[in-house]
Amino acid sequence: MHETGLAPYACDPALSRGRRYFEPPAPTRTEYQRDRDRIVHSTAFRRLVYKTQVFLNHEGDLFRTRLTHSLEVAQLGRSIARSLRLNEDLVEAICLAHDLGHTPFGHAGQDALNDCMTGFGGFEHNLQSLRVVDALEDRYPAYDGINLTFETREGILKHCSRRNAELIEARESGGVGRRFLLGQQPSLEAQLCNLADEIAYNAHDIDDGVRSGLITLEQLREVPLFERYRAQAQAQYPQLGRATGRRRLLSEAIRRMLSDQVYDVIAATRAALAEHAPSDVDAVRGLPALVGFSAGMRAQSRQLKSFLFRELYRHPQVVQTTDGARQVVRELFALYQAEPRQMPAAQAGWALEGDAQQRARTVADFIAGMTDRYAAREHERLTGQRLLG
Known part of the structure; x- marks a missing residue:
C-alpha cells in the first residue's frame, strides 16, 4: 500500500526493507501502521504506565510516566512529520516504542542494572528496547518478538556502541547495526523521534518539577528559553501573576515554548533539506543529521537541560x-x-x-x-x- 503526499526522502511503507520474518501485507493497513498497532498491544507498552520518568510511580498520580511521556513524544513527532511530509505512522511507531526497554526507576534503574551487568555485556535501554521487540515479546507462535519492519527497528535503536553494533551485524548482516559501523544517519523519521523525545521531556519535566515543588517559577527565570514565554504570557494576561493564576501561567509558558520549538525544528529542517536536497531515503543516510533546531534554539535548549540536571535531576529529594x-x-x-x-x-x-x-x-x-x-x-x-x- 503506497502512501500519497510523502516527500521523496520520506519512508514509504511500500518500499520498506521488510521484516525479519516474511508476512503477507495487510489488506487495510500499511506496514508502519501494523508496527504501531503491534507496539500498542505489546505487554512492554502496557508496563510503561507504571515506570518512572523522573518521579517514582508511587510519588504522585499526576506526574509523567514512561507511557504518558511516550504519548507526548508521539504527538509532537506526528505534528512535525506532517509539516515536513514525512511518514507520520512510522514516526508514531518509533516514538511509542523508544522506551519499551527502559528499566523501572528511570535512569537510576538503568545505571544500576548496567553496573550489575559489568562482565556480561552491560545494559543499555535503547538496545533493550530492540531486544524487547525482537525477542522478549512472546505473542506470536511462529517467531519471538513482534516482527517489526526494519525502519521501525532502526529508529528504536537510537544509540549503539561499536561492539554491540558488531554483534548485531554478525546476527543480521546489513541490518540495524550497520549504520553505526559506517557512521551513517538513520531515516529522517528516526531523527525526528530523537528530537521529539528531547522536546517533550524538557517541557514536561519543567511541569512536573514545578508541580512537585522541587523547582519554582522564580528559579526558572534564569532560563532564557522558558523566561521569554513566561514574560509574554504574564504581559498578555496580568491576572496570571497572582497566586491563583500560577498554574495557568506555567501551562501557558510551556505551551508557547513547545510551539516555538516545533516551528523552529520545522524551519531549520526545511533549510537543511533545501541545502542538501536528498533524493530519497538512502541519500539521507550519507548526509549529516538534517532534523534539528536552529543554532540559537539548540543553545537555549542546552541551557534548559543544564538547569534541569542541576536543579531537578540532582535535587537532594x-x-x-x-x-x-x-x-x-x-x-x-x-x-x-x-x-x-x-x-x-x-x-x-x-x-x-x-x-x-x-x-x-x-x-x-x-x-x-x-x-x-x-x-x-x-x-x-x-x-x-x-x-x-
Whole structure:
C-alpha cells in the first residue's frame, strides 16, 4: 500500500526493507501502521504506565510516566512529520516504542542494572528496547518478538556502541547495526523521534518539577528559553501573576515554548533539506543529521537541560529516592543470580539451563521488564525491607 503526499526522502511503507520474518501485507493497513498497532498491544507498552520518568510511580498520580511521556513524544513527532511530509505512522511507531526497554526507576534503574551487568555485556535501554521487540515479546507462535519492519527497528535503536553494533551485524548482516559501523544517519523519521523525545521531556519535566515543588517559577527565570514565554504570557494576561493564576501561567509558558520549538525544528529542517536536497531515503543516510533546531534554539535548549540536571535531576529529594531505587535493582539482581527459582518458571528455566552469560542476561531481562511497584514488592518479598513507597 503506497502512501500519497510523502516527500521523496520520506519512508514509504511500500518500499520498506521488510521484516525479519516474511508476512503477507495487510489488506487495510500499511506496514508502519501494523508496527504501531503491534507496539500498542505489546505487554512492554502496557508496563510503561507504571515506570518512572523522573518521579517514582508511587510519588504522585499526576506526574509523567514512561507511557504518558511516550504519548507526548508521539504527538509532537506526528505534528512535525506532517509539516515536513514525512511518514507520520512510522514516526508514531518509533516514538511509542523508544522506551519499551527502559528499566523501572528511570535512569537510576538503568545505571544500576548496567553496573550489575559489568562482565556480561552491560545494559543499555535503547538496545533493550530492540531486544524487547525482537525477542522478549512472546505473542506470536511462529517467531519471538513482534516482527517489526526494519525502519521501525532502526529508529528504536537510537544509540549503539561499536561492539554491540558488531554483534548485531554478525546476527543480521546489513541490518540495524550497520549504520553505526559506517557512521551513517538513520531515516529522517528516526531523527525526528530523537528530537521529539528531547522536546517533550524538557517541557514536561519543567511541569512536573514545578508541580512537585522541587523547582519554582522564580528559579526558572534564569532560563532564557522558558523566561521569554513566561514574560509574554504574564504581559498578555496580568491576572496570571497572582497566586491563583500560577498554574495557568506555567501551562501557558510551556505551551508557547513547545510551539516555538516545533516551528523552529520545522524551519531549520526545511533549510537543511533545501541545502542538501536528498533524493530519497538512502541519500539521507550519507548526509549529516538534517532534523534539528536552529543554532540559537539548540543553545537555549542546552541551557534548559543544564538547569534541569542541576536543579531537578540532582535535587537532594530525587537523589535520595533514586539511591533507594538503585539498591532495589542491585539486590534483586544478586538475589535472582544466586537463586533463579525465585523468578517465574520460564525465566528460572532459561537461567538454569544456560551458562553464566545467559543467566545474567535472563535476570537483567526480567528486572528490566518490571514496573516500579512490582520491583519494589519483589524486593520487599525477598529481603523483608521496604525501601520505596
